[in-house]
Amino acid sequence: MTAETVNASVRRQGRVRGIVTAIGLMRESIVGMIGLSLVVFWVVVALFAPLLAPYSPVANQVSFAVPGAMAPDGGTFWLGTDHLGRDILSRVIWGSRTVLTYAPIATALAYAVGIVMGAMAGYYRGWVDSVMSGFANVILSFPILVLYVVIISTFGASGLNILFAVTFASAPGIMRIVRGLVLDLRNRDYVAAAQTRGESSFYIMFVEILPNARGPLIVDACLRLGYTTITIGVLGFLGLGLPPPDPDWGGMINETRNLLMLAPHMTIVPCLAISSLVLGFNLLADGIREVSLRD
Numbered sequence: 001m002t003a004e005t006v007n008a009s010v011r012r013q014g015r016v017r018g019i020v021t022a023i024g025l026m027r028e029s030i031v032g033m034i035g036l037s038l039v040v041f042w043v044v045v046a047l048f049a050p051l052l053a054p055y056s057p058v059a060n061q062v063s064f065a066v067p068g069a070m071a072p073d074g075g076t077f078w079l080g081t082d083h084l085g086r087d088i089l090s091r092v093i094w095g096s097r098t099v100l101t102y103a104p105i106a107t108a109l110a111y112a113v114g115i116v117m118g119a120m121a122g123y124y125r126g127w128v129d130s131v132m133s134g135f136a137n138v139i140l141s142f143p144i145l146v147l148y149v150v151i152i153s154t155f156g157a158s159g160l161n162i163l164f165a166v167t168f169a170s171a172p173g174i175m176r177i178v179r180g181l182v183l184d185l186r187n188r189d190y191v192a193a194a195q196t197r198g199e200s201s202f203y204i205m206f207v208e209i210l211p212n213a214r215g216p217l218i219v220d221a222c223l224r225l226g227y228t229t230i231t232i233g234v235l236g237f238l239g240l241g242l243p244p245p246d247p248d249w250g251g252m253i254n255e256t257r258n259l260l261m262l263a264p265h266m267t268i269v270p271c272l273a274i275s276s277l278v279l280g281f282n283l284l285a286d287g288i289r290e291v292s293l294r295d
Contacts, residue, residue, distance in 0.1 A: 018241065032287015038280025046096040053079075053090040058245040060085040067265055082256055082266045092265025092273050095247040102159060103228040106166035106223060113171040113218075119205040120195060123186055133179070136172035144169050152240040159242060162235065166228055178219060181213035188212075215292050222285035226278040233274045249274050 053076055055061070061072060065081040079088040121132035139147070152166040185191065185211060194204045215261060235241040236250020237257075244251065249270040256266035 014243045022089065029287035031283050032290065033279045035283025035285070036261065037051070038276055041278050041286055042096050042280070043100060043164040045093055046100040049093045049097050050098065053093045055090045057086060057091040057094040057247040059087070059090075064263055066263075074170045074247070077156075079269050080263070080265045083259060083263075087253055088252075088266060088269050092249070092269055094130055095252065095270065095273065096247045096277075098242060098246065099229055099232055099274075102232055103225055107225050107228050109163060109167040110170035110224070111174055111217075113167060113208065115178050115210065117171065119177040119182050119210060121175065122179040122182025123201060123205050123209070125183075129179070131262065134174060136175050139169065140176075141174040148235060149238065149240065152235060155224040157235075157240050157243055162241070165235075166231060170228070174220070174224075177216065178210075178213070181216060183208055184208045185212055192226025197292060215288075219289050219292070220286050222281050222288060226281035226285075229274065229278050229281065262294050 055071075060252055061080055062069070062077070063083055063085040065071075065085075067078060069077045069080060069081040073089075077087055079091070081087055082188070084093075117132050117136070119194045121129040133154070147169045148165050151168065152161055155161045182205070190212075191204055191208055194208045199208070232241060232248075233250035235254070236248040236252075237254045239251075239254060241248045241250050252270040253267055256263070258269045
């Protein structure tokens with residue numbers, strides 16, 4: 001067995017132990033476990049959407065079927081159908097894939113940009129900090145929803161443009177959080193020791209400082225996932241989300257909002273889906289914060 005194989009095996013074991021430890025700590029927080037359960041539920045739904053969805057999300061069958069109505073093939077429309085005869089349960093299930101694909105990717109991209117900007121601003125200070133902070137302040141001065149609408153309207157509604165809009169609008173906020181953490185940690189003894197060893201600035205920022213700032217960033221990431229989920233829903237509601245016929249929770253609400261009094265289930269079901277996922281992310285963030293404060 002080569003050294004590389006041994007090191008890879010040790011890293012895998014370390015990751016497994018880290019996951020088990022994190023789950024064990026989360027069990028100390030009831031709020032965190034409720035949030036984790038909600039998030040895991042929707043992740044499982046998204047992963048197994050082809051197996052769980054009883055019908056195609058774009059198949060037109062019986063319009064305005066009430067929840068529990070019989071389908072022409074002998075099945076059941078458990079959550080009814082919309083005005084175009086599409087099964088709402090199937091569209092909600094497939095819509096979870098949309099949200100849980102774009103929200104984590106957009107949040108990860110925003111963090112990648114925000115962490116680099118914040119680490120450089122907090123570590124180098126001086127003119128680097130002034131330029132980075134000035135750029136962040138300009139972006140943050142705009143109402144975030146207006147910024148999303150302007151970007152999507154300019155470049156068109158697509159998954160790629162949603163990722164760009166969320167990254168562009170969210171990275172400055174993340175940058176300011178990271179900058180504050182780096183300013184606080186840059187004078188610690190382990191940073192001085194790394195500087196004495198002659199380590200590079202990027203090594204000190206991303207190996208010595210940022211791992212010690214992971215607690216607040218993990219909590220913020222969970223909250224930001226909820227914000228991004230709401231953003232994707234709002235963009236879909238405004239007609240700036242993914243183009244039809246892709247199932248999108250916000251788009252489902254927009255398509256059926258005028259029929260709320262006639263068939264409320266068509267609007268309420270996707271609203272509940274968005275609310276439950278956002279609630280899960282928020283409770284998970286509260287649980288992580290609660291556990292970290294105990295330690």
